[in-house]
Amino acid sequence: MNVAVVLYTSDLRLHDHPPMRAALSSCGRVVPLFVRDPAVAAPPNRLAFLADCLADLDAGLRARGGRLVVRSGDTVAATAALVRQADADEVHMAAGVSTFAHAREERLRAALEAEGRRLYVHDAVITAVAPGAVLPAGRSDHFAVFTPYHRRWEQQPLRAAAPAPRAIRVPAAVSSEPLPERAAVTDTSPGLAPGGEHEARRLLAGWLRPGISRYAETHDDLAGDATSRLSPHLHFGTLSATEAVHRARAAGGPGADAFVRQLCWRDFHHQVLAARPGAAARDYRPRHDRWRTGPAADEEVQAWKDGRTGYPVVDAAMRQLAHEGWMHNRGRLLAASFLAKTLYVDWRVGARHFMDLLVDGDLANNQLNWQWVAGTGTDSRPNRVLNPVRQGLRYDPTGAYVHRWVPGLAGLPAPRVHGPWRLGGLERARYDYPDPVVELADGLDRFRRGRSG
Numbered sequence: 001m002n003v004a005v006v007l008y009t010s011d012l013r014l015h016d017h018p019p020m021r022a023a024l025s026s027c028g029r030v031v032p033l034f035v036r037d038p039a040v041a042a043p044p045n046r047l048a049f050l051a052d053c054l055a056d057l058d059a060g061l062r063a064r065g066g067r068l069v070v071r072s073g074d075t076v077a078a079t080a081a082l083v084r085q086a087d088a089d090e091v092h093m094a095a096g097v098s099t100f101a102h103a104r105e106e107r108l109r110a111a112l113e114a115e116g117r118r119l120y121v122h123d124a125v126i127t128a129v130a131p132g133a134v135l136p137a138g139r140s141d142h143f144a145v146f147t148p149y150h151r152r153w154e155q156q157p158l159r160a161a162a163p164a165p166r167a168i169r170v171p172a173a174v175s176s177e178p179l180p181e182r183a184a185v186t187d188t189s190p191g192l193a194p195g196g197e198h199e200a201r202r203l204l205a206g207w208l209r210p211g212i213s214r215y216a217e218t219h220d221d222l223a224g225d226a227t228s229r230l231s232p233h234l235h236f237g238t239l240s241a242t243e244a245v246h247r248a249r250a251a252g253g254p255g256a257d258a259f260v261r262q263l264c265w266r267d268f269h270h271q272v273l274a275a276r277p278g279a280a281a282r283d284y285r286p287r288h289d290r291w292r293t294g295p296a297a298d299e300e301v302q303a304w305k306d307g308r309t310g311y312p313v314v315d316a317a318m319r320q321l322a323h324e325g326w327m328h329n330r331g332r333l334l335a336a337s338f339l340a341k342t343l344y345v346d347w348r349v350g351a352r353h354f355m356d357l358l359v360d361g362d363l364a365n366n367q368l369n370w371q372w373v374a375g376t377g378t379d380s381r382p383n384r385v386l387n388p389v390r391q392g393l394r395y396d397p398t399g400a401y402v403h404r405w406v407p408g409l410a411g412l413p414a415p416r417v418h419g420p421w422r423l424g425g426l427e428r429a430r431y432d433y434p435d436p437v438v439e440l441a442d443g444l445d446r447f448r449r450g451r452s453g
């Protein structure tokens with residue numbers, strides 16, 4: 001009986017999983033494999049979430065007669081070794097978008113072909129629409145502007161979301177290392193969400209009932225926290241983006257349309273990164289910035305990381321990030337704009353900090369959203385600066401978000417919450433809060449001078 005290996009990467013689920021379906025349709029026995037590769041070692045929040053995902057995947061496989069095989073080391077070497085042990089004929093995996101993922105696929109293909117085995121790389125497993133599946137007229141290899149991409153993306157047919165397989169037979173002789181344990185991961189955020197496909201499906205079901213209907217009006221309400229929180233599940237693939245699109249469309253209404261549009265943003269960034277993998281580290285559209293560096297800039301960056309910039313909505317967002325390993329999208333926009341435009345510090349410094357903490361930290365979404373905010377990416381208004389005072393008043397009008405995350409300001413009346421202000425003598429005794437690290441006008445001035453060259 002033929003054997004196939006299904007190599008899991010960012011697709012840790014049983015439902016709607018094309019590599020597993022293909023493997024099961026051509027081979028009687030399948031080895032579901034996850035390789036703990038030091039080259040893609042994640043920081044604690046994502047490591048802990050990953051442990052949940054692997055435990056849940058293993059449980060789901062066991063319920064179907066199979067199990068998850070875990071190995072450590074270089075993905076290509078570990079997979080090739082397993083293929084030999086199991087005498088597998090083929091390997092199935094999801095297509096990735098990064099330079100690392102492309103190189104991994106090529107190395108694995110070469111290693112397998114040298115031994116007469118085959119690699120099948122499946123598209124549209126990680127995204128709903130595969131990068132490159134829709135292209136602009138002319139010779140460009142990707143869309144650089146969201147709106148025309150969105151128009152074409154909406155018309156693209158999607159495969160039907162497939163159910164989880166009923167049964168999986170794993171060759172008995174194949175051994176596994178123990179699964180990583182969430183409890184063994186230290187330095188995680190105290191409010192970190194649980195991972196795993198069950199949790200993803202539970203969240204999705206709850207989201208589709210009451211949540212999505214009001215999404216169009218409430219997605220920017222910082223205190224309302226009325227977004228899906230599905231991002232870590234989409235990142236780890238415990239939820240299929242294709243299935244999320246289908247189920248949201250079936251729910252219908254303006255909220256569903258707005259939500260599906262956000263899923264399109266996800267695909268948009270993935271197709272940019274697939275075509276321009278260098279954009280993970282280099283300016284997509286260089287603006288010849290002379291970013292601030294040196295001790296003063298370092299101190300301001302530290303204040304930003306600590307949530308002590310003196311701008312309450314920015315600080316609230318940064319403290320939410322530290323506490324939950326997740327941040328509301330409006331908070332991400334504000335915090336990123338504050339670093340890249342108001343402090344005028346290189347977006348890569350902020351992107352790195354986000355990647356260190358975000359449980360949904362994702363190369364395509366993080367780096368390209370940072371570039372969008374910094375004005376080096378796909379935003380058609382690269383020099384716009386988000387004013388944290390006006391944004392705070394608009395998206396946190398009652399101050400509830402600030403009060404939740406900056407307890408030192410508890411009791412400060414709503415109209416005063418968003419500043420900018422310095423605490424007066426009497427207030428200083430009452431509230432624990434720093435002065436602004438920079439006046440907004442000075443920040444703007446530094447940005448304009450630095451960017452204009």
Ligand SMILES: Cc1cc2nc3c(=O)[nH]c(=O)nc-3n(C[C@H](O)[C@H](O)[C@H](O)COP(=O)(O)OP(=O)(O)OC[C@H]3O[C@@H](n4cnc5c(N)ncnc54)[C@H](O)[C@@H]3O)c2cc1C
Binds near residue numbers: 227369
């Ligand atoms: C500076 C910055 C950094 C970011 N870093 C990441 C990151 O590392 N990982 C990540 O998944 N998202 C990132 N985002 C996008 C967005 O903030 C999060 O996807 C969203 O806040 C997750 O919450 P949610 O699942 O409740 O989103 P919802 O509002 O419920 O949206 C549904 C899904 O759509 C996708 N989505 C929503 N907004 C965006 C967007 N702007 N770009 C791409 N996809 C989007 C996400 O997969 C999200 O789960 C970043 C945004 C900014 C401004």
